[in-house]
Amino acid sequence: xxxxxxxxxxxxxDEINALFALPFNDLLFKAQQIHRAHFDANxxxxxxxxxxxxxxxxxxxxxxxxSGHYNTQLEKEKLLEIEKVVEQARAAKAAGASRFCMGAAxxxxxxxxxxxxxxxxxxxxxxxxxxxxxxxxxxxxxxxRLASAGLDYYNHNLDTSPDYYGEIITxxxxxxxxxxLATVREAGMKVCSxxxxxxxxxxxxxxxxxxxxxxxxxxxxxxxINMLVKVPGTPLENxxxxxxxxxxxxxxxxxxxxxxxxxxxxxxxEQMSESxxxxxxxxxxxxxxxxxxxxTTGNPQADRDRALFTKLGLHPEQRETCESTDSQATRLAQxxxxxxxxxxxxxxxxxAGV
Ligand code: SF4
Numbered sequence: 001x002x003x004x005x006x007x008x009x010x011x012x013x014d015e016i017n018a019l020f021a022l023p024f025n026d027l028l029f030k031a032q033q034i035h036r037a038h039f040d041a042n043x044x045x046x047x048x049x050x051x052x053x054x055x056x057x058x059x060x061x062x063x064x065x066x067s068g069h070y071n072t073q074l075e076k077e078k079l080l081e082i083e084k085v086v087e088q089a090r091a092a093k094a095a096g097a098s099r100f101c102m103g104a105a106x107x108x109x110x111x112x113x114x115x116x117x118x119x120x121x122x123x124x125x126x127x128x129x130x131x132x133x134x135x136x137x138x139x140x141x142x143x144x145r146l147a148s149a150g151l152d153y154y155n156h157n158l159d160t161s162p163d164y165y166g167e168i169i170t171x172x173x174x175x176x177x178x179x180x181l182a183t184v185r186e187a188g189m190k191v192c193s194x195x196x197x198x199x200x201x202x203x204x205x206x207x208x209x210x211x212x213x214x215x216x217x218x219x220x221x222x223x224x225i226n227m228l229v230k231v232p233g234t235p236l237e238n239x240x241x242x243x244x245x246x247x248x249x250x251x252x253x254x255x256x257x258x259x260x261x262x263x264x265x266x267x268x269x270e271q272m273s274e275s276x277x278x279x280x281x282x283x284x285x286x287x288x289x290x291x292x293x294x295x296t297t298g299n300p301q302a303d304r305d306r307a308l309f310t311k312l313g314l315h316p317e318q319r320e321t322c323e324s325t326d327s328q329a330t331r332l333a334q335x336x337x338x339x340x341x342x343x344x345x346x347x348x349x350x351x352a353g354v
Contacts, residue, residue, distance in 0.1 A: 003037035003259075009217045011257055016207040019253045024245065028283055031252035034259045035284040043317040044309070045262050045287040047099040047132065048092035052120065053079045053113075057105035059136075059171045061159070062235040063196055063228055066105040072233035079104065082119050089124040095302050096316050097290055100124050101132035101155065107172070108137040118149035125150045132192060132222075137172065137180045143187035153222060154184040155192035161208035164201045181216060191216065194224035194264065197250055198242035206250050210257055219258040222287065225251055227268025244276045248283050255284025262287040278312055286317070 019027065035041060055076035056068045065072040089100045102120060109117060121131050132153035133146065146154065158177055159165065165174045184191055193216070195209045213223060227247055230237050254263050264287035265280045272280075290305050309315065 003033045005259075007219055007258065007260055009215050009219075011211055011214050013204070013207055013211060016211055016253060016257070017204075019256055020203065020207060020249055024249070027249060027252045028279075031255040031284040032282060034256055035286070038259050039286055040317070042312075042314050043286065044281065044314050045099070045264075045317040046097050046290045047101050047264075047287065048088075048095070048097040049101040049103060049289050050080075050085065050088050050092075051077070051105070052085055052102045052117075053077065053104035053106065055105055058107050059169065061169050063168065063199060063231075065231040065234055067234070070233050070235065072231055079113055079116060082116060082123060085120045086123045086127070089127055089129055092290075093127055093129055095290065096306075097129065098317065099130040099132055099153070100127075101134065101153075101289075103134040103155075104136070106136040108139075109135045109142060111142070114142060114145055118145060121146065121149040121151045125152075134192075137176055138183060140183050140186065143183045143189065147187040147189050151189055153190045153192045155222075155224070156180045156184065157194050157196070157224065157226075158209060158212055159195050160199060160201050161205035162212065163208060164199075164205040168199055178212075181220075185216075185218075190222070191220040192222035192224065192264075193220040194222075194226065194266065196226040196228050196267070197247055198228035198239060198268070199236055200239050203246070206246075207253075210250070210254055213254070214257045219261045221261060222264055223254055223258055223261045224264040224266035224287075225254060225285070226266040227271065229268050229271070244272065244279075248276070248279045251280050251285050252283035264288065274308055274311070277308065281312065281314065 022030070032041070055066050055074045057064070057066045058068055060067055060069045065074050085102065092100050102124075104117075106113075117133065117135065121133070125131050130152045131150065132155055133151055134155035137156075138146070138154070143154070156177060158174070160168055162174045181191055181193055193213060195213070197206060213220060225247075227242065228236060228239055230239055251263060251265070254261075263285045265277065265285040266289060269277060269288065288305065290302050
């Protein structure tokens, strides 16, 4: 496969396993070649994530402190007021984020909550930020409403392989998840979908997760690869650590399989050394969450992230497409205004008998 080959959706498990089995340096070299063919190698997209409704979730995801099935001492919060969300979005933008992600611990949103959520999307978008939401399963009508409100991305993770999935979640199925992803795509939104590593899955499960993600056509624009954060009170609090090198391999393989997607170094970054994070960027990760909190678990302080960016010579990715669209809109508005002024001047000239 050349660095610029068209994205594929038919990766076999044998091919994926072979990528994982490459000598580490060869894997990183290949991933880096593909990365450079599609992206500015030193640009990292920066998102900020806010929990807009916290805890008491009816789902039983074994890694999640927000599940109502486990006692994690988490402080529950109702759906936040719109003003509070907008205030946080403004702060995120000032800190350098280009996308604002909002997450609610729901199985799926109720239609009455959706009215408030739609308004959040409109107001956050009006600040000039890209918007992303993760609200659980959505049906076609809900997805259309979110898309009409201007939602850019919808996040819904596959979490793990189809085979291992039942060990982690029993309250909804893998096909429920795939259906939500298809619904989101049909509504015209961009897809953010990835998984969590270090939940006790084996190497074959990691390959199968990436295979499922790459089967989505088009590939998800955003692929978060999370390292499990072991939260006391959840069934996975004592899960065995995943070797960071295996984690980096998964990032490299994701980069090769989904060359045009942003691969996000996501939850678990706080527990990672700077060297592991640097390797993740070298393997092709080009997106992070930035800010103090990742939903309800910690995330390195924005200042530490900025210092790491400086150390590695990285810079936040600019919203090129959106900015060029925005500046085009500004230019058109200016042209229209100029035309109105010219017409008015002509009218005055006629009135004045010039
Ligand atoms: S991951 Fe999401 S759906 Fe699962 S328990 Fe947590 S908040 Fe609920």
